[in-house]
Amino acid sequence: MAKNIKDRSIDPASQEMLAVAAKAGLETAWDRFDKQQPQCGFGELGLCCRNCNMGPCRIDPFGEAATKGVCGATADIIVARNLLRAIAAGASAHSDHARDVAHTFKLMSEGKAPSYQVKDQAKLARLMKEYGVSTQVDLADAVLAEFGKQEGPIQFISRAPAKRQEIWKNLGIEPRGIDREIVECMHKTTMGVDNDHVNLLLQGLRASLADGWGGSMIATELQDIMFGTPTPVRAMANLGVLEADKVNIIVHGHEPLLSEMIVSAASDPELVDLAKKQGAKGINVAGMCCTGNEILVRHGIPIAGNFLQQELAVATGAVDAMVVDVQCVMPALGALAGCFHTKFISTSPKAKFPGATHMELKEESAYETAKQIVRVAVVNYGLRDPTKVHIPNIKSEAIVGFSVEAIVGALGGTLKPLLDTIASGAVRGVAAVVGCNNPKVKQDYGHVNLVKELIRNNVLVVTTGCNAQACAKAGLLLPEAADLAGDGLKAVCKALGVPPVLHMGSCVDISRIMVACAAIADALGCDISDLPAAAAAPEWMSEKAVAIGAYVVGSGVYTILGTIPPILGSQGVTELLTEGIKGVTGGAFAVEPDPNKAAKLMIDHIEAQRKKLGL
Amino acid sequence: MKEIFVRPERCMGCRSCEIACAVEHSGSKTLFGALTDKPEPRKRLYVETIGSQRMPLLCHHCDEAPCVAVCRTGATSKDEVTGIVTKDHDKCVGCWVCATICTYGVVGREKEERIALKCDRCKDMEIPACVKACPTGTLIFLEERQLADIGSRDASMKTAEIQRSRSTPEIQS
Ligand code: SF4
Ligand code: SF4
Ligand code: SF4
Numbered sequence: 097m098a099k100n101i102k103d104r105s106i107d108p109a110s111q112e113m114l115a116v117a118a119k120a121g122l123e124t125a126w127d128r129f130d131k132q133q134p135q136c137g138f139g140e141l142g143l144c145c146r147n148c149n150m151g152p153c154r155i156d157p158f159g160e161a162a163t164k165g166v167c168g169a170t171a172d173i174i175v176a177r178n179l180l181r182a183i184a185a186g187a188s189a190h191s192d193h194a195r196d197v198a199h200t201f202k203l204m205s206e207g208k209a210p211s212y213q214v215k216d217q218a219k220l221a222r223l224m225k226e227y228g229v230s231t232q233v234d235l236a237d238a239v240l241a242e243f244g245k246q247e248g249p250i251q252f253i254s255r256a257p258a259k260r261q262e263i264w265k266n267l268g269i270e271p272r273g274i275d276r277e278i279v280e281c282m283h284k285t286t287m288g289v290d291n292d293h294v295n296l297l298l299q300g301l302r303a304s305l306a307d308g309w310g311g312s313m314i315a316t317e318l319q320d321i322m323f324g325t326p327t328p329v330r331a332m333a334n335l336g337v338l339e340a341d342k343v344n345i346i347v348h349g350h351e352p353l354l355s356e357m358i359v360s361a362a363s364d365p366e367l368v369d370l371a372k373k374q375g376a377k378g379i380n381v382a383g384m385c386c387t388g389n390e391i392l393v394r395h396g397i398p399i400a401g402n403f404l405q406q407e408l409a410v411a412t413g414a415v416d417a418m419v420v421d422v423q424c425v426m427p428a429l430g431a432l433a434g435c436f437h438t439k440f441i442s443t444s445p446k447a448k449f450p451g452a453t454h455m456e457l458k459e460e461s462a463y464e465t466a467k468q469i470v471r472v473a474v475v476n477y478g479l480r481d482p483t484k485v486h487i488p489n490i491k492s493e494a495i496v497g498f499s500v501e502a503i504v505g506a507l508g509g510t511l512k513p514l515l516d517t518i519a520s521g522a523v524r525g526v527a528a529v530v531g532c533n534n535p536k537v538k539q540d541y542g543h544v545n546l547v548k549e550l551i552r553n554n555v556l557v558v559t560t561g562c563n564a565q566a567c568a569k570a571g572l573l574l575p576e577a578a579d580l581a582g583d584g585l586k587a588v589c590k591a592l593g594v595p596p597v598l599h600m601g602s603c604v605d606i607s608r609i610m611v612a613c614a615a616i617a618d619a620l621g622c623d624i625s626d627l628p629a630a631a632a633a634p635e636w637m638s639e640k641a642v643a644i645g646a647y648v649v650g651s652g653v654y655t656i657l658g659t660i661p662p663i664l665g666s667q668g669v670t671e672l673l674t675e676g677i678k679g680v681t682g683g684a685f686a687v688e689p690d691p692n693k694a695a696k697l698m699i700d701h702i703e704a705q706r707k708k709l710g711l
Numbered sequence: 712m713k714e715i716f717v718r719p720e721r722c723m724g725c726r727s728c729e730i731a732c733a734v735e736h737s738g739s740k741t742l743f744g745a746l747t748d749k750p751e752p753r754k755r756l757y758v759e760t761i762g763s764q765r766m767p768l769l770c771h772h773c774d775e776a777p778c779v780a781v782c783r784t785g786a787t788s789k790d791e792v793t794g795i796v797t798k799d800h801d802k803c804v805g806c807w808v809c810a811t812i813c814t815y816g817v818v819g820r821e822k823e824e825r826i827a828l829k830c831d832r833c834k835d836m837e838i839p840a841c842v843k844a845c846p847t848g849t850l851i852f853l854e855e856r857q858l859a860d861i862g863s864r865d866a867s868m869k870t871a872e873i874q875r876s877r878s879t880p881e882i883q884s
Contacts, residue, residue, distance in 0.1 A: 134844050137730040137742050154726065157742075158733050158751040160822075161726075664743055 105539035107569055109335040109490040113408035116486050122435060124407045129535040141665030142175040148287035157665050167287060175666035176293035177285040183300040184281035186643030189423055190604055191274045191311025193351055195243055197318045200353055200459045202236035211357060211463035215324040223317055227251060239314055248272030250306060252313045256614050259623035260652060263681065269298055271306035278303055293668050301650040308647030313607035323356050326497035326601060329396035333568035335405060336491030337398035338414045342380040343371045343477045346400055346409055349421035352390035354443050354457050357466035358419060359391050364467060371474045384409060385424045386561060386602035393497040393601045402562035404533040410438050413484035417473035422447045437479040439472055494573035498598035500612050506592055511619055518628065519711055522584030524554045525628030525702035528609045529563045534637035534659050540566040542634030542658045542691050547572055549695035551596040554582035555702060561603040572597045606644055610651060625652025625682025628705040630698035634658030634691055649683035654701045656694045657687050712794050713852050715842060717767060721849040724765035729754040731844030735833055750822045755830040756841055767850060770817045770830035772796045778809035778818060797831050
């Protein structure tokens with residue numbers, strides 16, 4: 097039976113749309129989640145292996161039946177191999193995204209992708225200097241070479257503090273090349289290769305570092321060059337950003353290569369005219385998930401919601417086109433869009449969906465394709481059935497766009513004022529709260545409560561991804577939210593006119609957080625693992641989050657997971673990731689579904705770190 | 712009186728029922744909590760393969776239960792009202808006669824003690840843990856008379872399926 101709507105989400109717009117969907121008999125992820133109950137215990141514990149066809153094998157967690165797979169693999173081996181594969185998948189998602197951006201950057205630099213231009217010359221110059229190249233095309237080649245590098249190390253590793261680089265070198269986990277580390281994960285986990293859980297997990301760290309300090313960082317940097325480095329901008333968030341009398345286009349997925357083009361095309365006078373001819377007041381583009389974050393932090397384009405709201409957006413009946421590229425796009429959207437006039441448009445050759453119209457975006461002609469897509473949406477507006485339209489009148493304002501450059505700018509050109517407030521104790525430390533939604537957690541409950549508890553205890557929060565969107569919807573990204581903060585943080589926010597929670601961008605932009613950590617550590621002359629800092633992913637679900645968690649811990653940060661990772665079936669792996677690793681990378685994982693208890697763990701860690709630093 | 716029935720043709724052999732059974736008979740009654748239980752919690756039903764058929768074997772709480780008849784200490788008994796056959800841990804001497812006599816082989820033993828162990832049909836639960844956990848409906852918990860309904864519903868669904876496959880032309884890809 098359907099659960100109470102209030103048990104599914106704390107977001108009033110989601111609750112309203114869940115009621116609408118239930119009444120209309122529309123199925124959502126929450127319904128499908130209920131139908132999946134009970135979920136398989138072997139899977140939850142990470143104890144099933146399908147890596148060869150002697151299997152599938154599963155290990156009895158209580159030691160009664162099989163304790164080994166056909167090949168002899170134990171719980172430790174199977175869990176570690178499964179985890180490594182998840183890291184490889186997550187790292188490949190971020191890195192393949194980066195590859196597309198780098199490829200487009202190269203075509204642009206050669207004059208073959210006229211839809212794209214350099215928007216941040218200063219960053220381009222900085223990056224060319226970092227790579228020691230003198231032309232834009234050489235930079236493109238150098239960046240693309242990171243993927244196929246064999247002996248490494250990849251360039252951005254040198255952005256980490258010297259002590260951190262030393263730790264990686266001594267552990268033998270300096271990433272050699274982005275693709276190489278991912279391929280090695282797959283090789284090591286195939287039947288009969290690496291069967292030492294410690295050695296497997298070390299490769300996991302290595303591949304994840306190739307993501308955090310490789311793929312993700314490349315994506316962030318090149319996107320900044322091509323679309324501009326974010327600076328603080330005001331914007332609106334939640335389903336209420338959809339407009340009844342305008343053509344509504346949602347861009348959903350991850351790569352700004354698409355969403356940027358749609359945003360430009362939507363203000364093309366020809367298409368705006370066409371929209372008016374259709375009787376619409378204009379064209380409204382809204383974002384969803386991380387591609388939404390990309391255009392949100394760069395242009396203040398409204399955000400319709402986070403991961404679990406993708407279906408609810410379609411259920412408003414007011415979406416004329418749902419345009420997607422890659423990652424976090426539910427295949428359920430096709431059937432759902434079919435219940436409305438909504439056109440579901442896929443654009444990436446890598447990602448096709450049942451029920452979608454495919455309009456492939458090619459680098460060489462991106463703007464033209466974007467115009468065609470917008471035109472389809474505009475024409476489709478005429479088919480909208482007003483009796484099916486229900487847009488919740490709920491949206492919140494937010495200030496977003498705190499890139500590292502913007503934060504340093506807001507501080508007057510140096511990190512010193514921030515360090516001073518940390519030294520004085522007004523701000524106790526910094527917490528990065530990131531990650532997805534997951535129907536295992538009441539939507540946004542984990543995100544919002546954890547962040548509120550942290551700022552109440554004078555911990556400055558930096559955020560990306562679906563957490564950032566949850567915070568935007570909850571009004572936490574406004575300077576006024578400083579009133580919810582402890583006295584120390586409140587005073588700092590009021591003095592600087594900034595929110596207590598800083599939206600730094602999309603999930604690949606967690607690389608910005610890594611850069612910020614490195615800069616702070618360098619300024620203090622210490623390692624990242626010495627900082628009064630902690631991280632959390634309260635509602636994570638994606639394999640990408642596994643890769644992120646691994647590189648954040650691998651970079652020395654204590655990290656809390658709000659949903660239970662499928663590793664508990666192995667004592668060896670669990671012990672290593674929550675305890676043993678402390679002495680190795682200086683970071684560690686903890687699992688804590690209760691946001692208030694998670695906040696306490698993070699604050700305790702931050703206080704212990706302060707003590708060690710003599711603060 | 713409801714009973715657990717088995718529809719073996721649906722069994723995937725996933726062993727979810729076994730895990731759920733062990734968890735239900737653990738201290739914390741949660742999967743993650745049960746992992747650290749000492750002694751490890753034990754299951755009371757067994758997924759086996761019989762030829763090419765996978766099938767959960769579990770206690771049928773027989774009317775004239777042989778295990779009760781042979782138990783000389785009175786450790787095994789049948790509740791007159793609920794019909795459930797249970798084991799009294801304190802009275803069991805571990806002679807295994809019940810285990811030998813049970814045609815289904817569903818009397819097991821405690822891990823660390825010489826004590827017989829069997830299904831108690833999850834007395835505290837409205838629906839037994841194994842039935843709740845089964846993702847395919849192999850295990851069902853019903854009154855005997857309801858079984859006939861299920862049987863006819865299955866049959867009608869199968870007929871409908873055959874009808875459908877006849878009326879839609881097959882598309883080969
Ligand atoms: S690799 Fe080993 S554990 Fe995995 S399916 Fe094959 S035999 Fe089973
Ligand atoms: S243990 Fe075996 S003999 Fe005893 S009641 Fe159950 S099925 Fe019948
Ligand atoms: S849970 Fe159901 S399908 Fe799985 S092994 Fe048990 S009876 Fe078979």
